Amino acid sequence: MEIDYEKLADALAPKLLGGLQEIVDRQLENQEIPYMLTIDQLMKFLHIKRWKASELLGRSDFPVLREAGVLIPRDKLFEWIDRNLDWVEDNTGYFKAV
Missing domain, CATH: 1.20.5 (Single alpha-helices involved in coiled-coils or other helix-helix interfaces)
Known part of the structure; x- marks a missing residue:
C-alpha cells in the first residue's frame, strides 16, 4: 500500500x-493574560528565559511599548506570533509545554 x-x-x-x-x-x-504584559509575564507565557525575552524585545518587528516602561500588548503579541510561528517553535518551549 x-x-x-x-x-x-x-x-x-x-x-x-x-x-x-x-x-x-x-x-x-x-490564564488571565493581561492586555499589556510585562517582561516577566512574557517570559512565563512563552516559557523563555530573560536573555531570550531581551532578544525579542530588541527585534524591530516585535511589538513593545516603551513609553510606559516595557509593555507588550497582548493582541499585537498574538499577531506577531502568528507571523513568526516558525521562530517561536524553534526558539521557545511554548508548544512543548502545552
Missing part, C-alpha cells in the same frame, strides 16, 4: 490547526 504524504498532510493540516487553536483558547481561559 502506498501513502500519498501530500494528501495526508492536506487532510491533517486543518485538524492540527484546529487542535492548536483549542489548546491556545483553553490556555487563555485558564
Whole structure:
C-alpha cells in the first residue's frame, strides 16, 4: 500500500490547526493574560528565559511599548506570533509545554 504524504498532510493540516487553536483558547481561559504584559509575564507565557525575552524585545518587528516602561500588548503579541510561528517553535518551549 502506498501513502500519498501530500494528501495526508492536506487532510491533517486543518485538524492540527484546529487542535492548536483549542489548546491556545483553553490556555487563555485558564490564564488571565493581561492586555499589556510585562517582561516577566512574557517570559512565563512563552516559557523563555530573560536573555531570550531581551532578544525579542530588541527585534524591530516585535511589538513593545516603551513609553510606559516595557509593555507588550497582548493582541499585537498574538499577531506577531502568528507571523513568526516558525521562530517561536524553534526558539521557545511554548508548544512543548502545552
